[in-house]
Amino acid sequence: xxxxxxxxxxxxxxxxxxxxxxxxxxxxxxxxxxxxxxxxxxxxxxxxxxxxxxxxxxxxxxxxxxxxxxxxxxxxxxxxxxxxxxxxxxxxxxxxxxxxxxxxxxxxxxxxxxxxxxxxxxxxxxxxxxxxxxxxxxxxxxxxxxxxxxxxxxxxxxxxxxxxxxxxxxxxxxxxxxxxxxxxxxxxxxxxxxxxxxxxxxxxxxxxxxxxxxxxxxxxxxxxxxxxxxxxxxxxxxxxxxxxxxxxxxxxxxxxxxxxxxxxxxxxxxxxxxxxxxxxxxxxxxxxxxxxxxxxxxxxxxxxxxxxxxxxxxxxxxxxxxxxxxxx
Ligand code: ATP
Numbered sequence: 011x012x013x014x015x016x017x018x019x020x021x022x023x024x025x026x027x028x029x030x031x032x033x034x035x036x037x038x039x040x041x042x043x044x045x046x047x048x049x050x051x052x053x054x055x056x057x058x059x060x061x062x063x064x065x066x067x068x069x070x071x072x073x074x075x076x077x078x079x080x081x082x083x084x085x086x087x088x089x090x091x092x093x094x095x096x097x098x099x100x101x102x103x104x105x106x107x108x109x110x111x112x113x114x115x116x117x118x119x120x121x122x123x124x125x126x127x128x129x130x131x132x133x134x135x136x137x138x139x140x141x142x143x144x145x146x147x148x149x150x151x152x153x154x155x156x157x158x159x160x161x162x163x164x165x166x167x168x169x170x171x172x173x174x175x176x177x178x179x180x181x182x183x184x185x186x187x188x189x190x191x192x193x194x195x196x197x198x199x200x201x202x203x204x205x206x207x208x209x210x211x212x213x214x215x216x217x218x219x220x221x222x223x224x225x226x227x228x229x230x231x232x233x234x235x236x237x238x239x240x241x242x243x244x245x246x247x248x249x250x251x252x253x254x255x256x257x258x259x260x261x262x263x264x265x266x267x268x269x270x271x272x273x274x275x276x277x278x279x280x281x282x283x284x285x286x287x288x289x290x291x292x293x294x295x296x297x298x299x300x301x302x303x304x305x306x307x308x309x310x311x312x313x314x315x316x317x318x319x320x321x322x323x324x325x326x327x328x329x330x331x332x333x334x335x336x337x338x
Contacts (some may be wrong), residue, residue, distance in 0.1 A: 015046060015110055016046060017046065017047040017049060017107050017109050018037070018109065018294060019049045019058070019106075019110070020049070020050050021119075022083070022115060024054070024084060025271065026084050027139045027156075028272065028274065028276075028279060029156060029280060032152070033114050033139060033284075034071060034074070034081065034082060036284045036287020039287075040288045040291035049106060050065075052082055053084065054087055055095075056090070058102055059095055059099045061106070075275075075280055075284075096122075096126055109294075110299070111126070111132065111135070112134075112291070113134060113136050116142075116144070120302060121319055123136060124315045136315055138302060138318075139152040139283075140152075141154055141271055142190065143323060144323045145323055146313070147313030147318040148302070148304025157184070157271065158194055158195055161183050161270060164181070165199030169232060172230035172262075177259070178252065179263070180262075181232060183234060183237070184270050185238060186207070186238040188206075188208070188325060189205075189236040189238075191236065195234060196234035202220065204235075204333055205234070205241060206236045207238040207239055207240055209330065210241070211240070212241065217252070220233075220259070235248065249263050289303045301315060
């Protein structure tokens with residue numbers, strides 16, 4: 011028989027992403043809709059261990075759908091990685107009377123949730139919130155679309171200065187394991203080359219491509235580099251290498267860094283977060299546990315958490331081809 015769910019906890023954990031607030035709002039309001047108490051823990055798993063929380067009603071989340079970051083704060087809790095820490099977390103959850111936990115975060119946060127479930131049989135549900143889009147089981151994670159738009163806006167600005175000075179810019183974007191941001195923002199920003207972890211372009215081909223681009227009469231070049239690209243050199247080493255081998259270029263580097271995490275979430279991320287929050291709470295009320303909600307074929311669907319953690323988020327190979335054709 012299904013256990014009646016009366017109190018749901020929610021955390022944001024790992025790296026912050028724009029749209030996390032919209033997801034919190036959705037979880038809180040869906041709980042209110044079903045007359046379930048919602049408890050927001052501050053600073054992810056750390057807040058659970060320390061009993062740092064507040065009861066959240068529908069009005070407590072007003073005015074946050076358009077705000078970047080997360081009102082619940084996020085953290086990387088070392089203590090939760092230990093059995094002792096998780097024991098404490100489970101004790102706190104029991105004391106407060108939490109029946110189920112919604113975890114908004116990335117695959118690390120989901121791993122923690124799954125272990126909590128395995129050790130204490132605690133019901134958990136994941137909502138993917140991370141700008142890298144590196145989660146299996148969803149075509150989009152919350153924050154990815156906003157980050158993409160931020161990056162494209164910056165590339166457009168860099169293009170203005172690059173073409174005024176006849177410069178080559180290496181623009182480093184986030185994406186340690188997957189090149190979604192680099193690939194999409196590179197195509198949208200008209201980059202001459204895109205370096206991503208999934209593809210080993212090699213330095214020779216990079217030089218060849220830049221030479222071709224120069225010959226074709228381009229006044230500026232932008233190379234978008236994912237922070238985890240396979241060439242194995244950081245952007246500053248790439249700059250030195252190209253400057254040495256292509257003296258006709260003045261090369262500059264722009265590392266976009268944390269600005270990619272900030273800003274007001276896009277319409278897409280707000281809608282996605284709202285849909286995912288509803289599905290997460292309704293699934294828990296339905297007695298489901300150990301799943302992640304995700305977007306597939308424009309439908310919000312569940313993927314078992316272990317698959318979401320183990321699976322690999324693949325880049326769109328067709329987009330790679332489009333990118334190659336666009337840079338001719
Ligand atoms: P992002 O993709 O933005 O980095 P993430 O959720 O993958 O987000 P992590 O730092 O990997 O971020 O994980 C967040 C938190 O989840 C950790 O600080 C820790 O508390 C918990 N966690 C991660 N991995 C484990 C694990 N193997 N066992 C227990 N807890 C874990």
